[in-house]
Amino acid sequence: MSTKGRYGTRAMLDIALNYEKGPVSLRELAQRQELSVKYLEQLIQPLKEAGLVESIRGAGGGYTLSRLPSEINLLQIVQALENLSPVDCLDTPESCPRVSKCATYDVWKELQDSTYNILASLTLMDMMERQRQKSEL
C-alpha cells in the first residue's frame, strides 16, 4: 500500500468527520493531515472520478462526500487510488501460463480475498466511530 492509498483514506475520513462544516478545502485538509496541498490534489482526483467525492470550485469551495459515510467503504477508496492485487496474475491471469497448474496462485487469491473482505467491511462511518474513540482517550 503506497502513500496514495494511505493518505487518500485519511483524506476521506477527514472530509467525513468535517461534514457538518460544509465542503472541506484541500488547504484545511493539508493542514490537519500534515500533507501538501499539491500532493492532495493528485490523490483527490481519482477519488472524484470514482464518484466518492464531489468538488465545489472557487473561493469557499472544497470537497464533500457524494454519499453517506455508511455507504462508502475502504475498499472503494483504496481501489480508486491504487492496484491492490498482490500479484499480477490475479488481475491478468493470461499473463502467466501456469495459473491453472500453480498451487501458489490459489494462495495469492486467498490473500487478496481476505484483504478485500476486510476493507469492504469497513465503512467511513465505522472509521469515524473508531477515530472518535481514539480521540477520547
Added chain:
Amino acid sequence: MSTKGRYGTRAMLDIALNYEKGPVSLRELAQRQELSVKYLEQLIQPLKEAGLVESIRGAGGGYTLSRLPSEINLLQIVQALENLSPVDCLDTPESCPRVSKCATYDVWKELQDSTYNILASLTLMDMMERQRQKSEL
C-alpha cells in the same frame, strides 16, 4: 508481492515435491519452473540464510529443505524474500508521528495480521497436497 516472493515460494515447493530424488539443482529448478538459473541463484540465497534450505556444492549438488515440509510455512518463506508489511508505519511506527491518533493505522494492522495468519497457516506440506490435487485433474 514481487517476483521474489512468488518465485521463491514456487522454488521451495518444487524442492519439497522432489525431495526423494535428492538435492535439487538450480538448473532442474529453472527448467521445471521456467525461470532463469541466474535469478534463482539470487532468490535461493536469502532462503538459505533464513535456514529454510541447505546447499550441497559441486557436481551433483543442489538444495534440500533443512526441515520437514510440515515444519516450513509460507510466511517464513515470503518473509525471507521481501518486506510483506503493507505500510511502513507498521514496521517502524516511529516513522509516523500520527500512529497513536490514526484510525487508519489499525486497519493496516488488521490487513497485515490477516495476511500473516493465512501464510503462517499454510505449510509446504499443505502446498504439496494442493499441488498434487491440481495435477490429478
Added chain:
DNA sequence: TAGAATACCTAGCATATTACTAGGAATACT
C-alpha cells in the same frame, strides 16, 4: 588428475514506480 557441474559472490543496468514539486489555467465567491 582433468573436466564438468554445480553453488557462491559481486556488479551492473534498463525499466518502472513512488512521492512528490512546479506552474499555471479555470472557476466562483466577496
Added chain:
DNA sequence: AGTATTCCTAGTAATATGCTAGGTATTCTA
C-alpha cells in the same frame, strides 16, 4: 478586482524491480 479555490499537465529525484553477466570456489566423476 481580487482572492481562494479546483483543475490540469509536466517534470524529477530517489528507490525498487527484475533481471543479466562474469567470474570464483567446490565437489563429483571419468
